[in-house]
Structures are given as structure tokens and as C-alpha cells.
Amino acid sequence: MATDQDHEGARGRGGSADRTPRRAPDWADGLKQLYDSVVEEDLPDSFKALLDRLDELGQGAAPGGSAAKAARPATRPDDQR
Amino acid sequence: MSADHAPKDGPAPGDRLSALDKASFKRELTEVVPHLRAFARGLCGRPDLADDLVQETLLKAWAAQDRFEPGTSMRAWTFVILRNAYLTDMRRNRFRGEYDEGVAERILTAPAGQEEPIHLSDLHRALLTLPPERREALLLVGAGGFSYEEAAEICGCAVGTIKSRVGRARAALTEMLASGNIPRRSASDEAAHRAILDELEEVAAGNLASTRG
Numbered sequence: 001m002a003t004d005q006d007h008e009g010a011r012g013r014g015g016s017a018d019r020t021p022r023r024a025p026d027w028a029d030g031l032k033q034l035y036d037s038v039v040e041e042d043l044p045d046s047f048k049a050l051l052d053r054l055d056e057l058g059q060g061a062a063p064g065g066s067a068a069k070a071a072r073p074a075t076r077p078d079d080q081r
Numbered sequence: 082m083s084a085d086h087a088p089k090d091g092p093a094p095g096d097r098l099s100a101l102d103k104a105s106f107k108r109e110l111t112e113v114v115p116h117l118r119a120f121a122r123g124l125c126g127r128p129d130l131a132d133d134l135v136q137e138t139l140l141k142a143w144a145a146q147d148r149f150e151p152g153t154s155m156r157a158w159t160f161v162i163l164r165n166a167y168l169t170d171m172r173r174n175r176f177r178g179e180y181d182e183g184v185a186e187r188i189l190t191a192p193a194g195q196e197e198p199i200h201l202s203d204l205h206r207a208l209l210t211l212p213p214e215r216r217e218a219l220l221l222v223g224a225g226g227f228s229y230e231e232a233a234e235i236c237g238c239a240v241g242t243i244k245s246r247v248g249r250a251r252a253a254l255t256e257m258l259a260s261g262n263i264p265r266r267s268a269s270d271e272a273a274h275r276a277i278l279d280e281l282e283e284v285a286a287g288n289l290a291s292t293r294g
Contacts, residue, residue, distance in 0.1 A: 025251060025254070025255045026258075027204050027254060027255070027258050028223060030201050030204045031204065031208070031219070031220075031223050031224045032223070032224050033201065034123070034201055034204065034205060034208075034224065035119045035120075035123065035220070035224035035225065036119070038115070038118050038119035038122050039115040039116060039118070040115070041115070041118070043114060043115065044132065046132070046136070047114055047132075047135070047136070047139075050136055050139060050140075051107070051110075051111055051114075051139070054110075054139070055103075055107075057140075057143060057144070
């Protein structure tokens with residue numbers, strides 16, 4: 001079966017899609033800005049709680065197990081603001 | 082990161098790390114959380130679902146911590162876990178390329194020397210219309226700052242494939258933003274959703290082949 005790699009890799013070699021633009025497109029800074037805006041957000045409390053409680057979980061505990069579920073606070077959209 | 086060291090789901094063998102190692106692991110894991118949130122937000126669009134994905138990633142990373150090689154990139158290692166969780170959730174129909182209008186509408190950006198500012202909301206929406214494999218490639222290289230080689234390892238594909246995906250994603254975004262023709266892809270757009278899932282199946286099939294090969 002032809003894979004995505006076969007298709008894109010073959011087309012990309014010597015094709016226009018494989019060339020790095022001579023200059024960054026105008027929106028490139030915006031893409032980084034979108035990413036960085038999330039990186040710079042304050043971490044929601046739900047993450048702090050989860051990180052604090054990781055030590056209670058045994059290493060190797062199945063992520064879907066009861067201990068993991070107990071340690072994982074629900075994330076709400078309100079946490080983002 | 083080789084496939085041998087890539088995180089896998091499932092229980093790891095017992096607690097083998099020292100307290101110092103565990104503390105170091107936790108510190109590094111904590112440091113990458115903001116980046117995981119940014120990557121997840123770019124992948125699935127909705128902040129609440131993205132954060133659920135990150136929490137799932139943190140739990141899986143913690144459970145698999147003795148498979149992490151100290152000195153290697155925690156960010157790359159956890160991005161692999163997050164990406165795998167995302168693909169699994171996509172196959173379960175959880176994400177639909179949903180877009181949070183409110184978040185991006187608040188921000189505008191005006192690149193130097195450009196007459197018309199690019200609305201980040203348009204950019205965000207255009208990004209979410211890209212096929213998932215191109216979107217993730219562009220996020221990793223264009224936003225996350227990974228090299229093509231690192232992105233290829235995260236995605237489990239060839240460097241040339243990543244270059245091609247990034248190139249195509251850039252071309253598509255440039256065209257959409259220049260023309261202003263950005264397709265709406267909403268949760269109710271079943272045709273678009275089906276197209277995404279079909280593409281995803283192809284991506285997953287390709288990844289499995291490359292991992293096994």
C-alpha cells in the first residue's frame with residue numbers, strides 16, 4: 001500500500017512543496033504568536049493539582065486506572081481565563 | 082528519539098527510579114506543560130479539550146517515566162505521547178476540528194510592512210482546516226521551533242515527509258489568507274469531518290507501517 005510518506009516524499013523532492021520559502025510568509029509570526037500566547041498563559045489550577053498529586057500515583061500505574069482518574073481533576077473552559 | 086525509546090501505552094515495570102530521578106523527571110515534566118498545552122490547542126482547537134488531552138498526556142508520561150532517557154528532550158518525548166493520545170481520540174470521534182472563536186478574536190497582529198493586518202482568528206481558523214498531518218507538522222516546525230529532524234521523529238515519519246507537509250501547509254495557509262477564502266469547518270460539517278477522519282486513517286496506516294518497518 002502506498003503510504004502518505006511515499007506520496008508526499010516523492011512529490012516533495014524537487015517539487016515546490018519541499019522548498020523552504022525564501023522569506024517567512026506574513027502570517028508566520030502570527031503562528032508563533034498563537035503558540036506563545038498559550039505557552040505564556042498562567043497554568044490552570046487543575047494542572048497544578050494534577051502535578052501535585054502525581055507522586056501519589058505509582059510509577060507504571062495505568063493512566064486510565066482508578067488512581068489516575070482520582071488524581072485527574074476535571075478541566076473546565078473556565079480554567080483557561 | 083528512536084522507536085525503541087518512544088513511549089508506549091500500558092503499565093511499565095515497577096518503580097525503578099530513585100527519588101532524585103523522579104524529582105528531576107517531575108520538574109522537567111512540569112516545565113513542558115505550557116508547550117504541551119500550546120501544541121494540543123493547535124491540534125484540536127478547543128481549549129477545554131486540549132487541556133484534557135494534556136492531562137491525559139501527563140498521566141501517561143508519569144506512568145511511563147522509566148522509559149524516558151535522562152538528557153534527551155522531555156518536550157519531544159511528551160509530544161509523542163500527546164500526539165498518540167490525540168490520534169486515538171480522533172479515531173474515537175472526539176475532536177472535530179472545533180474552533181474557539183472567542184480566544185482568537187481578541188488578538189490582532191500586524192506584521193511590519195504589511196498594509197492589512199492578519200487576524201489571528203483567521204489564521205487559527207485556517208490552521209484548523211488543514212489536514213491533521215500537515216497541521217501538526219506546521220505546528221511543530223513553525224510554532225514549536227522543532228527542527229525537521231525532530232518533528233520527523235515525533236511524527237514517526239521521514240524528514241522529507243515532514244518537509245513536504247510543512248511546505249504544503251504553508252502554501253495552503255498563504256493562499257487562504259491572501260484570498261480570504263477560509264472554509265468554515267464546524268462541528269456540524271459532517272462532510273468535512275469525515276474527510277478529516279479519512280485522512281487520519283491514512284496517516285495512522287502510514288505511521289504503523291513506518292514503525293513496524
